[in-house]
Amino acid sequence: MAPLSIIESLRQQIASCEAQLQDLRQQLAEAQDQYQQREQDRWRQVTTNDPLTHDMTYGIHDDFRSEVFAALSQVEEEHPVSRRWPLDRSEYKRYGRQLIMPEIGLQGQLCLKNASVLIIGVGGLGCPAAAYLVGAGVGTVGLVDGDIVEESNLHRQILHSTVKVGMSKVDSARVSLSSLNPNVKIVPHPSRLTPESAISVIQPYNLVLDCTDTPASRYLISDTCVLLGKPLVSASALRTDGQLIVLNNPALPPGDTRGGPCYRCVFPKPPPPESVISCGDGGILGPVVGVMGILQALEAIKVLTQNAQRPLASASSTPGNMTSEPLPRDPPTLLIFSAYANPMFRSIRLRSRKPKCATCSAQASVTPEALNSGSLDYVQFCGSVNPVDALTPNERISVENYAKIRIEVNPFTGMTPSKDSHILVDVREKVQFDLCSLEGSVNIPFSTVSGTSSNATNGTDPGNEERGWVSALRKPSDKPIFVVCRLGNDSQLSVRKMKELGLDYGGQRWIGDIKGGLRAWRENVEPDFPDY
Amino acid sequence: MASSKLPPGHFSILYFAAASTFTGKSTEHMPAPVKARYLFGKLEQSYPGIGEKVLSSCAVTVNLEYIDIDGDEAPHLNLMIKEGDEVAIIPPVSSG
Numbered sequence: 031m032a033p034l035s036i037i038e039s040l041r042q043q044i045a046s047c048e049a050q051l052q053d054l055r056q057q058l059a060e061a062q063d064q065y066q067q068r069e070q071d072r073w074r075q076v077t078t079n080d081p082l083t084h085d086m087t088y089g090i091h092d093d094f095r096s097e098v099f100a101a102l103s104q105v106e107e108e109h110p111v112s113r114r115w116p117l118d119r120s121e122y123k124r125y126g127r128q129l130i131m132p133e134i135g136l137q138g139q140l141c142l143k144n145a146s147v148l149i150i151g152v153g154g155l156g157c158p159a160a161a162y163l164v165g166a167g168v169g170t171v172g173l174v175d176g177d178i179v180e181e182s183n184l185h186r187q188i189l190h191s192t193v194k195v196g197m198s199k200v201d202s203a204r205v206s207l208s209s210l211n212p213n214v215k216i217v218p219h220p221s222r223l224t225p226e227s228a229i230s231v232i233q234p235y236n237l238v239l240d241c242t243d244t245p246a247s248r249y250l251i252s253d254t255c256v257l258l259g260k261p262l263v264s265a266s267a268l269r270t271d272g273q274l275i276v277l278n279n280p281a282l283p284p285g286d287t288r289g290g291p292c293y294r295c296v297f298p299k300p301p302p303p304e305s306v307i308s309c310g311d312g313g314i315l316g317p318v319v320g321v322m323g324i325l326q327a328l329e330a331i332k333v334l335t336q337n338a339q340r341p342l343a344s345a346s347s348t349p350g351n352m353t354s355e356p357l358p359r360d361p362p363t364l365l366i367f368s369a370y371a372n373p374m375f376r377s378i379r380l381r382s383r384k385p386k387c388a389t390c391s392a393q394a395s396v397t398p399e400a401l402n403s404g405s406l407d408y409v410q411f412c413g414s415v416n417p418v419d420a421l422t423p424n425e426r427i428s429v430e431n432y433a434k435i436r437i438e439v440n441p442f443t444g445m446t447p448s449k450d451s452h453i454l455v456d457v458r459e460k461v462q463f464d465l466c467s468l469e470g471s472v473n474i475p476f477s478t479v480s481g482t483s484s485n486a487t488n489g490t491d492p493g494n495e496e497r498g499w500v501s502a503l504r505k506p507s508d509k510p511i512f513v514v515c516r517l518g519n520d521s522q523l524s525v526r527k528m529k530e531l532g533l534d535y536g537g538q539r540w541i542g543d544i545k546g547g548l549r550a551w552r553e554n555v556e557p558d559f560p561d562y
Numbered sequence: 563m564a565s566s567k568l569p570p571g572h573f574s575i576l577y578f579a580a581a582s583t584f585t586g587k588s589t590e591h592m593p594a595p596v597k598a599r600y601l602f603g604k605l606e607q608s609y610p611g612i613g614e615k616v617l618s619s620c621a622v623t624v625n626l627e628y629i630d631i632d633g634d635e636a637p638h639l640n641l642m643i644k645e646g647d648e649v650a651i652i653p654p655v656s657s658g
Contacts, residue, residue: 154658241658244656266657267655269579271578271655273654296621296628299619300654301654301656304615305580305615305616307580309657319658322658323658366650368578371588376626377626378623378626378652379626379627
C-alpha cells in the first residue's frame with residue numbers, strides 16, 4: 031500500500047519505455063534508409079556519362095536504359111531475363127494501373143523513375159503530396175522540414191501518426207514513405223530552408239514543391255527556382271480556402287519571356303505581416319489542405335511526364351531536363367479552391383512573366399550572388415509582427431494575481447472575492463469561447479470590439495450588436511473590467527478600444543488585460559484548462 | 563457564393579481569403595462601369611483600410627483573367643469593368 035511509490039515506479043517505467051521506443055524509431059529509420067540506399071545502389075550503380083561503359087555495368091543508369099534496350103533489341107539478344115525490360119517485374123505490377131494510361135505509359139513511368147522532386151515542408155500539403163509522388167514511383171524524393179511532429183498536426187498531416195509525436199517530421203515521413211514504396215530513394219533535409227542553403231539544397235532536384243507556410247519562404251523558394259531553372263508547384267491553404275500555381279514552367283532563364291511566371295509575377299508585394307494568419311491561429315480543415323497537396327502531386331506528375339508524350343524520335347532527350355526546347359503548353363493558371371463556395375474551384379488565367387519582375391525579367395535584381403551573400407532579407411521583405419505591447423504595466427495583471435482576485439481580495443479595489451466583484455470579458459471569437467471558457471466570463475469577440483467605431487458620428491454603421499456590448503459594459507460603472515483572450519494580444523487592443531469608447535470613465539474605472547491570456551492561465555494556474 | 567441575380571447595370575465582385583474576412587462578405591454587386599484604376603478607390607470608400615491591409619498585395623481578376631493594375635504604368639489601368647463582369651479579389655494565402 032504505497033500508492034505514491036507505485037505511481038513513481040510506473041512513471042519511470044513509462045519514461046524508460048518511451049526512451050526505448052524513441053531509440054527503436056531512430057534505428058528503424060536509419061535501417062530503412064540504409065536498406066534503401068543499398069537497393070538503389072544495386073540498381074543504379076553507375077551514372078557515368080561515358081556511353082561506352084553502359085553495357086559493361088550491372089546496373090545501367092535509368093536515363094540510358096530504354097535507349098540501350100531499344101538498340102540491343104535490333105540484334106538477336108542473348109541477355110539475362112532481368113535486363114530484358116526497362117522496368118523490374120515488381121514495378122510493372124506496382125505501377126500497372128498508371129502504366130496503362132496513355133498520359134503515362136512506359137516512357138512516362140521512366141520519366142518519373144528518373145526524376146527527383148524536392149518537397150519543402152512536410153506538413154498538411156507536403157504529406158499527401160509526398161505520399162502520391164512516392165506511390166507513383168518518382169525515383170528520388172527530398173524532404174525539407176525543421177519541425178517536429180505535434181499532436182495538433184495529426185488531423186491533417188497524414189504521414190505522421192500518434193506514436194510519432196515528438197519525432198522530426200522528416201524522419202516520421204521517411205518511415206511512412208519507405209513502407210509505402212521501398213523503391214523510392216528518400217533524401218532527408220531535416221532543417222528549415224534558408225537563403226544561404228537554398229541553392230545547394232534545391233540544385234540537385236528536377237522539380238520543387240512549395241508546401242511551406244510563410245510568405246518569406248514562398249518568395250525564397252520561387253526566387254531560387256527561377257535562378258536554378260527548376261519548375262515549381264506552389265500551393266497553400268487556410269481555413270476553407272486553397273491556392274495552387276505551377277510556376278516557372280517552362281523554366282527558362284530570367285529575361286526569356288517564353289518562360290512561365292514566378293511567384294513575384296503573380297504576387298509582387300507580400301501581404302502586410304499583421305494580416306498573415308497561420309493554421310494555428312486561423313484554423314484549417316484537413317481535407318482542404320489535403321486536396322491542395324494532392325493537386326500539387328498531380329501537377330508534378332504532369333510536369334515530369336510532359337516529355338513522355340512527345341513522338342518517340344525525340345523521347346530520348348534527357349528526361350527531367352525541363353529547360354530543353356519549350357513545348358506549347360496550357361497557359362499558366364492560378365487555381366482557387368473554396369470548400370464552402372459554389373463552384374468550389376475557379377481557374378484564373380495568368381499572364382506570362384511580368385515585364386519588370388524582380389526575379390524573372392530582363393531587369394531582375396535577384397541574382398545567385400545576392401542570394402548567397404545573404405543580402406536578400408526575406409524576413410525583412412515580408413515584415414514581421416512584434417508582440418503587441420499596447421498597455422502600461424498598470425493596465426495589466428498576471429494570471430497569478432488574477433487568480434487571487436477570484437479567490438482572495440482584489441489588490442486594486444480591495445474588494446473581497448465574489449463572482450460579481452468584476453467583469454471578465456473574453457474577446458476570443460465565439461466558436462473558441464464555446465470550446466472552453468472561465469466561469470463567469472462574458473464573450474465579446476475581438477472582431478466585434480475592433481469593428482466598433484469609437485466615433486459615433488462616423489459613416490460606418492456600428493450596428494445593434496456592437497452598440498449593445500458597449501452599453502452593457504457601461505451600466506455597472508463601478509466594476510473593474512478584466513479582458514482575456516487566447517494569447518494576450520487581442521486583449522490589449524480590446525482594452526485600448528474600451529478606453530477610447532470611454533468605458534473607463536476617464537480613469538475612474540480600472541480596465542486592463544490578463545497577461546499572456548488563457549495560455550498563461552493554463553500554464554500557471556489551471557493545468558486542466560483545455561489546450562487547443 | 564455565386565450570387566443569384568445580378569441587378570442590371572452592375573458587376574459582381576468576389577472576395578477570397580483575407581478579403582472575405584475584411585469585408586465580411588464573399589460576394590456583392592457594384593455599379594458598372596468602373597475603370598480598373600478606380601476599383602481600389604471604390605473599395606476603400608466602402609471598407610476603410612482595405613487598401614493598405616488587403617488590396618496592396620492582392621491579385622485581381624476580371625472574368626477569370628488576371629489583370630495588372632499595380633503601379634502607374636500597369637497595362638490594365640484603363641480596362642473598363644462592364645455590366646455583368648465578375649471581378650475577384652485574391653489575396654495570397656501563404657499557410658499550409
